[in-house]
Amino acid sequence: MDYILSIxxxxxxxxxxxxxxxxxxxxxxxxxxxxxxLIRISRFTxxxxxxxxxxxxxxxxxxxxxxxxxxxxLPFVPVIGVRLPDFPAAIVAFALNYAAYFAEIFRAGIQxxxxxQYEGAKVLGFSYSQTMRRIVLPxxxxxxxxxxxxxxxxxxxDTSLIYVLALNDLLRAARGIVQRDFTITPFIVAAGFYLLMxxxxxxxxxxxxxxxxxxx
Amino acid sequence: xxxxxxRAPVTSPMTSPMILANGIHKRFGTNEVLKGVSLTLAKGxxxxxxxxxxxxxxxxxxxxxHLETIDAGRIVIEGDVLADNDASGHAHYVAxxxxxxxxxxxxxxxxxxxxxxxxxxxxxxxxxxxTVKGIKRExxxxxxxxxxxxxxxxxxxxxxxxxxxxxxKQRVAIARALAMEPDIMLxxxxxxxxxxxxxxxxxxxxxxxxxxRMTMLVVTHExxxxxxxxxxxxxxxxxxxxxxxxxxxxxxxxxxPRTRAFLxxxx
Numbered sequence: 001m002d003y004i005l006s007i008x009x010x011x012x013x014x015x016x017x018x019x020x021x022x023x024x025x026x027x028x029x030x031x032x033x034x035x036x037x038l039i040r041i042s043r044f045t046x047x048x049x050x051x052x053x054x055x056x057x058x059x060x061x062x063x064x065x066x067x068x069x070x071x072x073x074l075p076f077v078p079v080i081g082v083r084l085p086d087f088p089a090a091i092v093a094f095a096l097n098y099a100a101y102f103a104e105i106f107r108a109g110i111q112x113x114x115x116x117q118y119e120g121a122k123v124l125g126f127s128y129s130q131t132m133r134r135i136v137l138p139x140x141x142x143x144x145x146x147x148x149x150x151x152x153x154x155x156x157x158d159t160s161l162i163y164v165l166a167l168n169d170l171l172r173a174a175r176g177i178v179q180r181d182f183t184i185t186p187f188i189v190a191a192g193f194y195l196l197m198x199x200x201x202x203x204x205x206x207x208x209x210x211x212x213x214x215x216x
Numbered sequence: 217x218x219x220x221x222x223r224a225p226v227t228s229p230m231t232s233p234m235i236l237a238n239g240i241h242k243r244f245g246t247n248e249v250l251k252g253v254s255l256t257l258a259k260g261x262x263x264x265x266x267x268x269x270x271x272x273x274x275x276x277x278x279x280x281x282h283l284e285t286i287d288a289g290r291i292v293i294e295g296d297v298l299a300d301n302d303a304s305g306h307a308h309y310v311a312x313x314x315x316x317x318x319x320x321x322x323x324x325x326x327x328x329x330x331x332x333x334x335x336x337x338x339x340x341x342x343x344x345x346x347t348v349k350g351i352k353r354e355x356x357x358x359x360x361x362x363x364x365x366x367x368x369x370x371x372x373x374x375x376x377x378x379x380x381x382x383x384x385k386q387r388v389a390i391a392r393a394l395a396m397e398p399d400i401m402l403x404x405x406x407x408x409x410x411x412x413x414x415x416x417x418x419x420x421x422x423x424x425x426x427x428x429r430m431t432m433l434v435v436t437h438e439x440x441x442x443x444x445x446x447x448x449x450x451x452x453x454x455x456x457x458x459x460x461x462x463x464x465x466x467x468x469x470x471x472x473p474r475t476r477a478f479l480x481x482x483x
Contacts (some may be wrong), residue, residue, distance in 0.1 A: 119283055120330030124344035124396060125320045134347050138334050215334050215376040 007177050007186050014173030015193050018159045021090060021169070022197075025155060028095035033102025038132075040107050051103070058100035064161050067093040071165050086165040098155060105147045109140035142212035149205035153198050170194070232295035234259050234400050234431045240279055240289035241307075242272075249275050251455040252289070257400070260429040264442035264463070267452035268478060273435045276452070277404050280433070281322045282315055293318050294399060320348075323393030327405040329385040331377040337364065337388050338373040341395045349396070356395070363391040367421050383414030387421050394425075401425065403434040407441075419445075439482055443467050451475045 040051045058066070070093045075083040084092060113136050121131040160171040168176075174190035235257040242250035249272045257263055265273045278284045280291060282298070286307045291298040298318050299309045309315055332340050341360040345351040364370045367387040369380075377385055386406055393401060403422065407415040419438060423445050426432060436442060442449050442463060449466040451459045451474075459472045470476045 114330075116326060116328055116330040117332065120326065120332065121344075122283065123281055123319070123322070123324040124392070125316060125348040126344065127316070130347050134343060135332055139332075142334070216378055 003183075003185065004189060007189060010173050010177060011170060011186065011189055011193060014168055014170035014190075015197075017162075017168055018156070018170045019197070021087075021094060021159045021162060022156055024091050025094040025098055026152065028091070029098035029102055032095060032099035034106050036099060036103035037106035037110060040103060041110060055100045055103060058097050059104075063093065063097050063158060064164060066097055067161060067164060069093075086162075086167055090162045090165055090167060094155075094158070098151070101151055102148075105144050105151065106140065108147075109144040110136060112143055113139055142209075145205055145209050145212065149202065152205075153201055156197050156201065157194065232292070233257055234261070234294055235280060235433065236290070236292040237276075237280060238290040239301075240276065240291070241287045242275055242279055242284060243287055249455050250279070250286070253452070253455070253457045255450065255457060255460065257431055257433060259431055261448060262426045262430075262432045262446045263434065263448045263450055264446035265433065265435045265450045265452060266437070266439070266442055266478075267458075271452040272455040273452045274404050277402050277433060277435050281319045281324055281402060282309075283324075285309065293321060320396065321398055322400045322402055323396055323398035324402045325386065325389050325393055325404065325406045327408050329377070329382075329389045329409075331385055331389055331392070333377050336374050336376055337369060337380070340377065340388055341392045344392070345395050360391075360395055363394050364388075366424070367391045368417070381414060382410040383417045386410065386418045390418075390421055390425070400431045400433070403432065403436070405435050405437065407436065407438055439467075451478065453478065
């Protein structure tokens with residue numbers, strides 16, 4: 001018991017890195033994903049196809065590879081080549097990757113809204129952007145909560161990939177202690193941390209779903 | 217109703233009809249659904265459009281407020297041209313902002329209501345005036361409440377549409393359209409999705425509107441409504457306007473054999 005208490009500190013520190021990556025990724029990937037979805041369903045064929053290709057690229061290659069590419073290879077790419085420090089590189093990779101998944105969730109949500117809603121708004125004089133903001137997207141939020149819940153829970157666990165950039169997230173912190181003390185207890189405690197985070201997320205999304213169920 | 221009397225005067229000459237549709241052609245792919253339909257509505261007229269399903273009556277209505285675009289023909293709303301033929305006989309629409317401005321004078325009620333499910337009854341009514349017209353909430357609120365009282369649903373203000381019956385939904389949809397103070401109301405089979413015992417309450421609301429001299433174009437299967445409320449009845453079949461006459465005359469002495477055949481089949 002004392003041993004567990006003694007490793008809680010370093011693991012909590014690792015959790016902070018994990019949570020920081022999680023929240024910043026969400027804050028960037030959700031709006032970016034929405035923007036991508038809107039371009040994807042727009043009439044601008046070239047832009048729509050470009051987004052399509054982007055989504056294919058981001059979903060078609062491992063996140064780990066994207067992470068390594070942005071950190072190690074991006075500096076050597078002409079024109080856009082920049083050398084990013086490890087944590088910002090992780091943020092960029094995660095945000096770009098998750099935006100692609102969120103874009104598909106948003107697109108499915110937007111396209112599931114009945115055409116009658118657009119017509120109802122149109123005959124009342126709503127412009128396209130007013131229709132989206134006031135009528136369509138508020139209904140989309142409710143429909144995409146289950147897949148969004150899925151995706152954010154996956155994100156919590158995917159954050160552990162940043163160990164390849166030698167960032168001290170929760171899992172890497174646990175592994176360090178395992179190697180130092182020759183005991184697997186830190187892994188079990190780390191699992192507890194992850195479970196706690198996903199539990200909070202699950203609870204949060206259930207509450208959101210309940211709140212949006214009032215108009216069912 | 218202050219909303220009816222305080223309405224801004226129409227800028228166009230009083231002589232111009234509320235709706236003027238001339239030679240409207242519309243095709244979906246190779247299927248020509250409107251083959252040159254013409255119709256004129258004067259102020260305060262209530263015109264019922266009847267006809268078998270697939271006759272193009274709903275499409276015609278939807279063309280008038282730009283839910284469908286026409287291929288050829290001319291549409292003029294209260295003296296303002298919405299679409300007109302060019303030299304080669306293809307219809308062209310005026311600029312988008314102008315289209316929106318003109319179409320804003322027409323309210324529409326759909327067969328399937330198209331209420332906004334995430335908004336309460338009251339919010340459904342005040343959303344467009346606030347978002348589209350920029351009217352302040354405290355200004356529109358009393359008017360919305362008045363409209364809801366008029367359609368008999370003031371007690372359902374805070375209910376969501378999912379809690380309402382079909383007839384109640386349609387009455388909210390009428391109130392929602394009226395909140396934008398339209399000069400013309402278009403009804404696309406407003407009672408077709410309703411249980412028979414619920415059509416009466418919707419028709420009563422529409423009759424009340426007709427008595428207030430609202431200009432109305434109603435696509436309907438309700439012969440009773442067409443006979444009692446409409447000032448004129450129009451019969452469409454196969455994408456053509458077959459007959460257009462005052463309601464009493466229309467039912468007493470249908471002229472065209474296709475009209476007669478249709479009316480007989482309805483009995």
